[in-house]
Amino acid sequence: MAAVTVKNLWKEYGDQVVLENLNLQIADREFVTLIGASGCGKTTFLRMLLGVEQPTRGQLLIDGQPVPPEPGPDRGIVFQRYSLFPHLSVLENLMLGLEFSGSRWLGKLFGARRRAALEKAESLLEAIGLHTARDKYPSQLSGGMQQRLSIAQSVIREPKILLLDEPFGALDPGITADMHEIILRLWQANRMTIFMITHDLKESFQLGTRLLVFDKRRHDPHAPERYGATVTYDIPLNRKKQAMPAPALTVELAR
Amino acid sequence: MPRLVNLHPSRGGALALGALPFLLLIAAYLFGSATRLAENPDDKLLPAPSAMVDTLKSYAIEEDRRSGEILWWLDTGASMKRLLIALGISALVGIVGGLAIGALPLVRSLLGPFVAALAMIPPLAILPILFIVLGLGEVAKIALIVFGVAPCIVRDVSLRAGELPKEQLIKAQTLGASSWLLATRVILPQLWPRLIDALRLTLGSAWLFLIAAEAIASTEGLGYRIFLVRRYLAMDVILPYVIWITLLAYTMDWLLRNTRARLFPWAEAH
Structure with missing residues (x-):
């Protein structure tokens, strides 16, 4: 279970208002896509869910409990870059989450527990098509392979919530189709609630079950920091009716 | 004709070019x-x-x-022992201090400015203090080298720890890492290559402090010998000793570089 409740949420840095009066109710196992112009608080919202930023005012609840003030294994994250560990091989990167949970002091597993972890990691490697690269270091992988690994790495601890911050933003368009398939498969298999920031409108419609558009309602040209962004469109997406209001929204965003 | 910046020597050419300054120096010496x-x-x-x-x-x-001793080996043994012990202690201080300062904001606030100030004290200026407090024996000489080298290594290693992408550290926490596991399984392994780099860079000053300490108070050692025979203008002793010291330093540097490439292949540029 991971239902997210947002009540009168504000985020300010000094005089600068980033998010104003955000109110949302996200159901368990929803795939939420977040879009909006740069600097519209999408990432700030994600970072608050992650626990590395705290709300200035209002409430951010997961299953009725406030989000803890630091990252934890119930909330996985995939960044656009830099979230793999360069000193570990592909397999070791994947095993790391299991080793953290299984061994408090050494962070390493031995014997039967290691074999169990290995089995889990290898089946996941197989699922993302990286089993042939298991002994390579991240720097030897292509960008697409790195992101696939990074997603698998986040999923292995079975988080309730998976946060994706433009995970495919740096990839070739050809690769993203594979990535979409993988993320949808993992989402269905792992019963997670997903929040994904993207700049690709098509992607946000294809993947999401609910689309949130972040934008500023009011704008003061003399004091751009005066007003913050909020959710201006909250669109439930039915998977079967994908071709819904895309054109109209494109115009709205291109402004 | 390509630009000069695009002209690369062949393998043999590079060797020949590299050897040229050495040969010129030797030729000039022989002629003189x-x-x-x-x-x-x-x-x-x-x-x-x-x-x-x-x-x-x-x-x-x-x-x-x-x-009744063979002086060359007596001196080499004494100097290398001092140098290696001092470098070992410095490496240990460097990795532990660098990790703590780099990984924990509280320790960074506590020790960062102190180490920065410590690194600014010219080690030779406190050599008299070391001799007064620690006596003229081995401890003072090793302490001088450690004092000269360790703060630089601590700073360099902690800088590296600070350079690690925040994304990595956050990711590790979402995988359930405690502070301890974050330090030992994520940060520390990525600091080893930088520790070796820092040791290589400080090797020169380590030798400098060794020879300075030996020149002032010692009864054997490479630096001691050079300064002893200086009184007799014994260039036939000094020059071979200097070449030998250079060779030792170069070998140590080479060993460190190879160790790094062998143990940490992931840290080599691709």
Whole structure:
């Protein structure tokens, strides 16, 4: 279970208002896509869910409990870059989450527990098509392979919530189709609630079950920091009716 | 004709170019030595290579008449022991201090400015203090090297720890890492290559402090010998010793570089 409740949420840095009066109710196992112009608080919202930023005012609840003030294994994250560990091989990167949970002091597993972890990691490697690269270091992988690994790495601890911050933003368009398939498969298999920031409108419609558009309602040209962004469109997406209001929204965003 | 910046030597060409300054230096020395010796056969400033080989033999093969020791190896052993112990201690201080300062904001606030200030004290300025407090024995010499080298290593290693992408550290926390596991499984392994780099860079100053300490208060050691025979203008001893020190330092550097490439292949540029 991971239902997210947002009540009168504000985020300010000094005089600068980033998010104003955000109110949302996200159901368990929803795939939420977040879009909006740069600097519209999408990432700030994600970072608050992650626990590395705290709300200035209002409430951010997961299953009725406030989000803890630091990252934890119930909330996985995939960044656009830099979230793999360069000193570990592909397999070791994947095993790391299991080793953290299984061994408090050494962070390493031995014997039967290691074999169990290995089995889990290898089946996941197989699922993302990286089993042939298991002994390579991240720097030897292509960008697409790195992101696939990074997603698998986040999923292995079975988080309730998976946060994706433009995970495919740096990839070739050809690769993203594979990535979409993988993320949808993992989402269905792992019963997670997903929040994904993207700049690709098509992607946000294809993947999401609910689309949130972040934008500023009011704008003061003399004091751009005066007003913050909020959710201006909250669109439930039915998977079967994908071709819904895309054109109209494109115009709205291109402004 | 390509631009000069795009002209790369072949493999053989690179070797030849690299050897050229060495050969020029040797040629200049031989020429200078021969000219001076032709003018005055007793000249001590630029001894002939044959004279240096003779001295080398008496130092490196024959026992010293007074002490019964083979001075060359006695000096080498004493100096290397001091240097290696000091570098070992510095590396240990460097990795532990660098990790703590780099990984924990509280320790960074506590020790960061202190270490920065410590690194600014010229080590030779406190050499008298070390001799007064620790005596003239081995401890003072090792302490001088550690004092000169360790703060730099701590700073360098902690800088590296600070450079690790925040994304990585957050990711590790979402995988359930405690502070301890974050330090030992994520940060520390990525600091080892930088520790080796820092050791390589400080090797030069480590030798400097070693020779300075030996020159002032010692009874054996490479630096001691050089400064001892200086009184007799014994260039035929000094020059082979200097070449030997250079060779030792170069070998240590080479070993460190190879160790890094072998143990941390992921840290090599691709």
